[in-house]
Amino acid sequence: MARVAELRYYPVKGCAGVSVERAELTRAGLAHDRAFMVVDEGGVFRSQRRDPLLATVRPVVEDDGRLLRLAAGVEPVVVRVDSDGPRREVRLFGAPFLGIDQGEEAADWLSEVLGAHSRLVRVPPEHDRVTDGLTPGTSGYADSCAVHLLSRSTLDGFNALSGAPALSADRFRPNLVVDGWPEPHTEDLARRIAVGGAELGYAKLAIRCAVTMVDQSSGAKVGPEPLRTLARYRRAAAGGVAFGSKFAVLRSGSLRIGDELVVADWGPSEL
Structure with missing residues (x-):
């Protein structure tokens, strides 16, 4: 059974995140995100x-x-x-x-x-950005879609392959971390997810950039991981390396740690 293990929003784009036990999910993502x-x-x-x-x-x-x-x-x-x-x-x-x-x-x-x-x-109140991907949506000043979802199995799979000191989820700056999916990259296949009264629609793979090489505590660039390892096995057909997935919000709701995720629709990987 898949459940929400972490909830995190980022009030200021590029700055540190805030971990919470519960949060409101709006059409633009977790309340106050970006x-x-x-x-x-x-x-x-x-x-x-x-x-x-x-x-x-x-x-x-x-x-x-x-x-x-x-x-x-x-x-x-x-x-x-x-x-x-x-x-x-x-x-x-x-x-x-x-x-x-x-x-x-x-x-x-x-x-x-x-x-x-x-x-x-x-962000002004009239902000009406339209985000791209398989499911369109909106967001504040996020790079693209409203919700970035990453599973613990995906992170564990990466750490097992890298041979370097294990990275924590914050290096990838997700909004939702999910526990309970046994196979890595299950988030790439989920097309419609119900969680905590809300509903998410898959938009696209999360293409990673140099931000993942920044230590989120010190602000120091400490690469080449994770991009070096990801380049070995997570190259996307459209370019770049993928890790985690982006979702649009189809229905708002309240989320909390421990909420179950129910996948109503599955699809093929876009990798």
Whole structure:
């Protein structure tokens, strides 16, 4: 029997995740997931690909999303969230979106931590992004789809093959970690999943990038794993290496650790 083993959301894109026992799953993913994004002076998003120190920023959402606390190696800052201010154009993988700037204090704090001019923006209420894949959906500032799902058997299978010190799930930044599927990569085959009153629809494989080579505690680049091992056995036909799968939210609901996952529809692997 497959069950939810971990739930994690990432309030600020590229920054540390928050592990929870329960969470609301909205059409855009777990509540507050990737609701904020760090951008450079031109409005282009910052990522651990170029700015691995983002991993050291620990965000905490407070007062039902009205406050955002940011902590790192300097004095923490508490941001009073502006959800109705002027919009500015931002760019995510070259695509234009809008963001609400969160002010000078947040910008100065992030610029000090990252050592580069930075600003913090929030997804505006009218954000209507359409994500791609077999099942279309929406998300905040996530790379693509609303939910990234990874099974423990998939992670265990990788660790058995790599011959390197075992990696934990946080290196891959999933939203849901599932226990109970005995075969690795079962998530690649699940097309429709019911869990905790919610429903997920398979969108696509999760193609991995250099972010997986960043230690999520220190913000240091410590590759070549996992990409070196994944390149041996998880090359995707469309390019890159795949690990875990992305899902759109078909029906919102409440999730908690221990919830059972019921797969209503299966399909072939796209690998």
